[in-house]
Amino acid sequence: MDQLYREHNRTIFKYIFYLVQNESVAEDLLQDTFLKAYKNYNQFRNDASELTWLRKIARNVVYDYFRRKKLIEFIPFLKSHEQTVKSDAIEFILENEERKELFDALSKLKVNHREVLILRKIEQLSIEETAQILGWNTEKVKNTQRQAINALRKIWKGVEDDE
Amino acid sequence: MNKKKTIWDDLNELPRNEVAEKETWQKIEKNLSKPKYFINVLTGFVTIAIVFLIFALLTTTNKNEMAIQQASEQSLESVFFLNDSVFDQFDVKPSSWYTFVQKNTDEQQLKEFHSLLTANKKVDTPKPSIEYLNGAYVDIILKYKNGELKRYKVLLTKPGPGYIYDLDTKDWFYNDHPNFEDSVYKLTREEYTSWLPIFIIFNLIFTTLVEKFLKRKYKVEKIKFGGENTVAKYTIYGNIFLIGFFLLLMIFRQFVIHIFWILLFFSILLTINIMIESKYGKNKAGIYMLISSTIGLLLFILFFSLNI
Known part of the structure; x- marks a missing residue:
């Protein structure tokens, strides 16, 4: 395996998986992401890390997928995972009730809310890093995160107060 | 904590x-x-x-095979030559597609050389000697305007120039014309x-x-x-x-x-x-x-x- 793929495929897979919430689709989009990355590696500039650059590519690939599937607003979680053959990622989600509830709740959020929560809460990126990946300013990241937490709180009671 | x-x-x-x-x-x-x-x-x-x-x-090869005949009494079109040849080699080809093969199309020099060839006198095959075996030769192919070709080896070192070997007839000639040496050098001078x-x-x-x-x-x-x-x-x-x-x-x-x-x-x-x-x-x-x-x-x- 090449170093770029070996080092970053798991992180990028996680990002894509939580966005599309389907493991086999996530594998396909991961493949597209790395193909684009290798073909355009000459365009990679050192002003951002390789991982940030890969996340940006992955985001574009996912949005292209959403556009194709006309699923830009939301993907019903149950429908999507029921169609999926049981696999490591889905099994991991289903084996814990709290995980399953949060995963289900995320699927009901708008995509921009979902992705800001994936980056800020799951991947624990800084506001600046998140802004760089999403192409937003830091204020927009903070506002969208606040809105996302409020939206999440309405559909899932497990959100803690400090969030 | x-x-x-x-x-x-x-x-x-x-x-x-x-x-x-x-x-x-x-x-x-x-x-x-x-x-x-x-x-x-x-x-x-x-x-x-x-x-x-x-x-x-393929085209060149076919033409070459057909054209290696006795040269007729007509004017030369060009000369292909290869310097630094040895006694038992003849590598020059009648084409500029080959590496190190030189071509001379100078009409004046061709005319002069061709006229001097008439002074060739057939001689007996030289006995194998160090002069012939270790001598330096220039390989020449004369190309006539009708496409006919004639192949020669000209001995440049002693006792040449003047000794010529005709590859087609397998005959040795000697040319004692005073201008022959000069004509050979002019004809086979490499143009860098x-x-x-x-x-x-x-x-x-x-x-x-x-x-x-x-x-x-x-x-x-x-x-x-x-x-x-x-x-x-x-x-x-x-x-x-x-x-x-x-x-x-x-x-x-x-x-x-x-x-x-x-x-x-x-x-x-x-x-x-x-x-x-x-x-x-x-x-x-x-x-x-x-x-x-x-x-x-x-x-x-x-x-x-x-x-x-």
């Missing part, structure tokens, strides 16, 4: 299916190794060039193009600029071939060494080879290198560098060895 693990931290520990991880990588690798568009274009060009050269080679050194310098500057441009474009300190794969790296460098070795061998041994074989040799090695580099290389810098340097070397061989 340890931070309490939240449900978000828990989701961050999503496991990765190792089989799927490997399969996805294999798909990426397979897709990346598909021939690129420019390689197809390159292959197309090479194929066209090879077909053209085979055609040219004055812009060859300029071309070499231009070629070096061009290759250096290409390398600098590629380094800047692909943000690399050094262009390395074969990426992380040791076998790929050594295969590419081995092929480059082969090209260099071939180049030196050709120059120092003055091999008479049809340009077709040189193009074929270079095309095969370049194609192998491009295929390896496109599979294992980290970026396209290596591919472009291989193409530019191979073309540079090829042009150097052609300009150095062909009579153009």
